[in-house]
Amino acid sequence: GAGVSQSPSNKVTEKGKDVELRCDPISGHTALYWYRQSLGQGLEFLIYFQGNSAPDKSGLPSDRFSAERTGGSVSTLTIQRTQQEDSAVYLCASSPTSGGAGVTQYFGPGTRLLVL
Amino acid sequence: AQSVAQPEDQVNVAEGNPLTVKCTYSVSGNPYLFWYVQYPNRGLQFLLKYITGDNLVKGSYGFEAEFNKSQTSFHLKKPSALVSDSALYFCAVRVNTGGFKTIFGAGTRLFVKA
Numbered sequence: 270g271a272g273v274s275q276s277p278s279n280k281v282t283e284k285g286k287d288v289e290l291r292c293d294p295i296s297g298h299t300a301l302y303w304y305r306q307s308l309g310q311g312l313e314f315l316i317y318f319q320g321n322s323a324p325d326k327s328g329l330p331s332d333r334f335s336a337e338r339t340g341g342s343v344s345t346l347t348i349q350r351t352q353q354e355d356s357a358v359y360l361c362a363s364s365p366t367s368g369g370a371g372v373t374q375y376f377g378p379g380t381r382l383l384v385l
Numbered sequence: 386a387q388s389v390a391q392p393e394d395q396v397n398v399a400e401g402n403p404l405t406v407k408c409t410y411s412v413s414g415n416p417y418l419f420w421y422v423q424y425p426n427r428g429l430q431f432l433l434k435y436i437t438g439d440n441l442v443k444g445s446y447g448f449e450a451e452f453n454k455s456q457t458s459f460h461l462k463k464p465s466a467l468v469s470d471s472a473l474y475f476c477a478v479r480v481n482t483g484g485f486k487t488i489f490g491a492g493t494r495l496f497v498k499a
Contacts, residue, residue, distance in 0.1 A: 273428070302487075311391075311491035312429075312475065325486065360428060371417060371436040372479070374487065376428035 271295070273377035275361050281383045282351055290346040290380045294363030301344050302364075302374060303336055307357040315359075318344065319366070351384045358382070387412045387480045391490035398466045399498050406461040406493045408450075408476030417479035418459040419487070420450055424472045432474075435459060446470070466497045 274293045282288050294301050303315040314328040318338045329335070333351075338344040348355055358381050362374040390409045398404045410416055420432040433444025440452045450461045461474060476490040 304489075312489040314486065314488070317486070362429070371434060372485065373419070373431045373434065374429075376421075376430070378426075378428045 273361055273363050273375050275359075275377040275380050277380060278378065279381045279383075281385065283385055284353060285350055287347065287349045288351055288382065290348075290359050290361075290382070292344045292346070292361030292363075292377060294342065294344070294361070295375055296342075297365070298363035298375070299341065299366050300364045300372070301338055302362040303344070303346050304360045304362065305330075305357045306360055306379070312360065315346070348382075351382075353384050356382055356384045387478065387488060389476050389478050389488055389490040391474075391476055391493045393493050394491075395494045395496065397496045397498065400468050401465050404463050404466040404470070404495065404497070406474050406476075406495060408459045408461065408490060409457050410459060410476075410478050411457065412478055412480055414481070416452075416457075416459075418450075418452065419477040419479070420444065420448070420459075420461050421475045421477060421489075422446075422472050423475065423492075429475065432461070466495075468497045468499050471495055471497045 276291045299320045302317040304312040316326050316336045318324045333349045336346045358379040360379045361377045364372045364374045388411045418435045421429040423429045433442050435442045435452045443449045448463050473492050475492045477487050479485050
């Protein structure tokens with residue numbers, strides 16, 4: 270079946286503008302994660318959703334970042350008033366559940382964001 | 386604090402030689418350890434994981450990893466490297482913080498020369 274998809278694949282924006290990044294998880298996966306990968310750095314956890322539970326937002330770097338997940342499926346990560354340091358690849362992942370230790374995450378190809 | 390360390394930014398090996406990509410961890414409780422690989426311009430792909438059982442775990446593309454509790458390590462290995470193995474490798478640990486969260490290492494870039 271189809272894997273995790275993300276759109277757009279690339280986004281160039283001007284400093285101060287808002288951007289929305291979309292993630293379509295694998296059908297039936299109840300858990301969805303957002304990460305940020307900056308150049309030369311590892312993956313930084315941002316937020317995760319598990320079913321109807323309140324999301325874990327502990328990784329969001331500032332209040333300019335927010336995310337929602339509609340209908341337990343598609344998720345949108347919104348960055349308001351973008352800054353140059355927001356430039357990074359934003360990765361989405363999904364898993365059948367987040368409740369198990371051995372759960373494998375399936376990653377999308379990412380959205381490469383460049384803030385000029 | 387719970388963490389994962391990959392001490393090498395880059396590893397260079399010649400094709401046909403064995404390769405090792407190092408990973409150490411610090412967690413409270415039982416560690417649940419993963420390796421993921423990221424090929425150029427592609428998302429991360431799962432390679433292998435250790436949850437319990439045999440310390441030597443075999444995964445995709447001929448890779449394996451050995452869990453060493455006393456050294457708190459989970460090094461990734463392959464007996465004979467291929468040029469196509471060149472990629473960015475991430476070690477990760479799943480931790481229970483009232484819900485399971487995955488903590489990734491900084492990544493190690495592997496270059497395999499023909």
